[in-house]
Amino acid sequence: MTSASSSEIWSVKRLRSLIGQIGFPIMLLLLFIFFSAATPGFLSIANLAALAHALAPVAIIASGLAMVVMAGNLDISVGSIAFLSVSIGWSLLGLGLPVPLVALVIVVSGGVLGAVNAFIVVVLRINSLITTLGTMIAFRGLALELSGTNSHTLPDGVRELGNQAIGPIFVDSIIALLVVVAIHVLHQRTAYGRQLAAVGNSALIASKIGLPVGRVIFVAFVISGCLAGLGGIFATLQVGALTAFLGRGLEFNAVAVIVVGGISLFGGAGNVLSGILLGAVTFEMIRNGLNHLDANPYAYRPISGLLIFMAMYADSFRSRGHRRK
Amino acid sequence: MMAAPGLVLSNISKRFAGVSALKGVELTAAPGEAMALLGANGAGKSTLMNILGGVIQRDEGVALLDGHPLDLASPRAARAQGIAFVHQELTMLPTLTVAENIMIDHLPTVGGLIDFKALKRRTQDLLTRLGCRFDADTRVGDLGPGDQQMIEVARALSRESRVVIFDEPTSSLTEPEKQRLFGVIQGLKSEGVIVIYITHFLDEVFATCDRVTVMRDGMLVSTGPVSAHTVASLAHEMLGEGSLAGDIPTAVPPADEVILSVAKLTRARVLSDVSFEVRSGEIVGLWGLLGSGRTELLRALVGLDPIDSGSIRLKSSGHLVTVTPSQLSRSTAFVTEDRRGEGIFPGQSVEQNLSLPTLRQLLNRFGLVDRSRERSLADDLIGRLGIKTSGRGQDIATLSGGNQQKIVFGRWLGSQPTVFLLDEPTRGLDVGAKTEILRLAVEIANGGGGVLLVASEPEELMRVCHRYLLMDRGRIVGELGRGATRDDLVARVSNRAVDEVLQ
Ligand SMILES: Nc1ncnc2c1ncn2[C@@H]1O[C@H](COP(=O)(O)OP(=O)(O)OP(=O)(O)O)[C@@H](O)[C@H]1O
Ligand SMILES: [Mg+2]
Secondary structure: OHHHHHHHHHHHHHHHHHHHHHHHHHHHHHHHHHHHHHOOOOOOHHHHHHHHHHHHHHHHHHHHHHHHHHOOOOOOOHHHHHHHHHHHHHHHHHOOOOHHHHHHHHHHHHHHHHHHHHHHHHHOOOOHHHHHHHHHHHHHHHHHHHHOOOOEEOOHHHHHHHHOEEOOEEHHHHHHHHHHHHHHHHHHHOHHHHHHHHHHHOHHHHHHOOOOHHHHHHHHHHHHHHHHHHHHHHHHHHHOEEOOOOOOOHHHHHHHHHHHOOOOOOOOOOOHHHHHHHHHHHHHHHHHHHHHOOOOHHHHHHHHHHHHHHHHHHHHHHHHHHHHO | OOOOOOEEEEEEEEEEOOEEEEEEEEEEEOOOOEEEEEEOOOOOHHHHHHHHOOOOOOOEEEEEEOOEEOOOOOHHHHHHOOEEEEOOOOOOOOOOEHHHHHHOOOOOEEOOEEOHHHHHHHHHHHHHHOOOOOOOOOEHHHOOHHHHHHHHHHHHHOOOOOEEEEEOOOOOOOHHHHHHHHHHHHHHHHOOOEEEEEOOOHHHHHHHOOEEEEEEOOEEEEEEEHHHOOHHHHHHHHHOOOOOOOOOOOOOOOOOOEEEEEEEEEEOOOEEEEEEEEEOOOEEEEEOOOOOOHHHHHHHHOOOOOOOEEEEEEEEOOEEEEEOHHHHHHOEEEEOOOHHHHHOOOOOEHHHHHHHHHHHHHEOOOOOEOHHHHHHHHHHHHHHHOOOOOOOOOEHHHOOHHHHHHHHHHHHHHHOOOEEEEEOOOOOOOHHHHHHHHHHHHHHHHOOOEEEEEOOOHHHHHHHOOEEEEEEOOEEEEEEEOOOOHHHHHHHHHHHHHHHHHO
16 A cells, blocks of 8 residues: 555656656747747758757767766866867867877867866865866966967868768767767766766765765766867867867856756756757757847846756756655 | 684774774674674664775774685775675665666676666566565655665665675564565575674564674673573663663643644645644654655645645644644654654754754844853753763764764754654664653653654554554544554554555
8 A cells, every 4th residue: 555655646746847847848849939930040951050050069068067967076177178178189280280180189188187177076085166166277277378369260171170061960060969869878878877877866875885986976077078178179160260268158058058958966867868958959049049039149148047047946846856755 | 724604803993083983892693694783872883884894994803704804995895795785874876766776886788788678677576575566667766765775675685695784674664574574584594694683673683683792882792692682681781780761651641722733634645634633741643554644744744745725723822823834843843754864964063953943042142152052952962862972063974873863853852842743753763762762752741742753663652642643545544542552553554454455
């Protein structure tokens, strides 16, 4: 009798959490319909492809960050990692290294910078927010040292790479999708991913039951760093130049994407695939739609602020629910 | 030289911040043997087992298995050498599924990906063996404490082990679940596994264990066969000379004056039409099985869960006035069944945890908390409840489980509310402390307060209650007077459980 009556209780709870989960997609759909109806340019293949193009870098970076967040930590240095690793790549490009190798070096540098964060968090046991606030500033400083404050236009041969497309779809959109799917599989279907979620539930409990907590967190920061480097490559290609603004604010966009995507900042809960796609599309669609509406360019900020607030509110509700029992 | 097979812990010592928790403890157990480990709250049982489980490191001592030294540097190392641990405080990962929780440190994989079929099959086998009826894909956060405790056991059994430690495994289990657990322990013994069993339910020792080791204040008191003991002799060894708390005074008959009146309290699918009254000086026992709605009723009363309809009236300056649950919660003492989740504030000191409900009365004329009064309140409560702590400044999270429970109850004694809602207030307490809490409940009643008491053990209710409310599936299905026997109580709810099975 116990199980019968309690399963009824929980089904009410499920219904409520279902509403919590599908509330955002429904709002997104309504927005989509609104923009499509209100502006002529929004619902066109070219515009939707441009939308998917524009969100690619942040989607890639947010995927990596999602790993760190799932483990109950935070990495706000991803924007600076993007900048510094691309700057390193830029120097090597100047030395005449072939482009694919430079790309690889950028991703690896991102991983190394992620490992620096990981070392401070895991070995020196400093809070991850404090750590990455520090490295956010430090990495950006190093990058400015390396590439100067002037912007550097990319060589034509390299710049063209940013416009590669298969049919109407830009290559970076496809790569972003592959990255999100790969991270999703890593999180959901590998032993590492499940241990990551376990650590996010409680690092203390995870270590009590014998999970390699330090290693799990370390790897998450390295993945986050690598993907920050990769996202930095596409962000640079989209601009066509390496500027001192590269990656600035990206960390906050990435956090916003994660929060709006329903990945809990408390750790351990969320779905990478639907979360990152939902979050990234939401922000880009609003930005793009407002442009088409000829809205005041500053309108985007308060609106996205409101969105983030609503998402956090929903998250605190959900987390309260699962923390209680 | 051939060493004796089995586990040997020798001369184990451990100090925390200068305070000795273990002083040269010895413990041995042979393969196929179940060793009971007993001691009062704070005696050091969990600390000793945490050392064996690699959770904390010993300062001194030797640990051998079959004559070979054990590497107990981490839980992982201990586990790899066949030591499984059912923790006193549940170690659940609420956002993961049951299967993932059980197998988290050895998930089966093919080609780098988790083999979910094998995972499910293997967990389902374990759950069947334990007689659990929930699905392996359920999210653990959606299950109650009893089910979670079974998952904790399942995790320990999921790997081949040489030693299985059970640290108070039955504190949230129902009777049938307990019986199944005992069956599993018999199975482990016949496979030659060493079982170490910690409990405060002394009768369980006689049902499951072969030998018994008693600890007191971090030291070994005695070790020997269970057959040489009685419940009384064990209690005596645990608590030492003269500290067996005296008898519980009889509660005087309650006055006629109703101080809490609840009418038609309803919460969809959880509580329906719950009505009852509590009189001044009365201790009302709320009896029902796990999941009957008893915890849910208390939670709804104090506003932790929303209610759909119904009214609550509370005596206030001579009249019964209608109050909301959150108003009620401000003038009642509420002891939660979920100590770790809701009862304590980890990271805060014993003193801060004790003074919480009383802070308003401790303000000085500047509106700040008067530290010296706070301190003396804390010292007073520590003394009255016999809370074992190195000082009022100790982090509550580092107290033994039973001593944390004493604080969850004891903090209300300072503010002296008239209504006490107690959900399993004696969970995890040793026999002496249990008696002490029940004695305090009687004192509260004799002082004119009203107590609503939930307990899983009918014997416990029967020691103090004036009458019993019987709960089943969110309803109050009956009421029994003081003279009711254990069988009366059990029969009323178990008949229904049987009906359910037959349907
Ligand atoms: N991390 C710690 N820091 C300080 N003191 C500690 C710590 N862990 C345990 N202690 C102290 O060690 C003593 C023994 O605690 P332990 O948890 O082993 O008791 P126990 O026998 O398991 O009691 P219970 O029956 O209440 O669970 C207690 O006095 C406790 O306060
Ligand atoms: Mg203990």
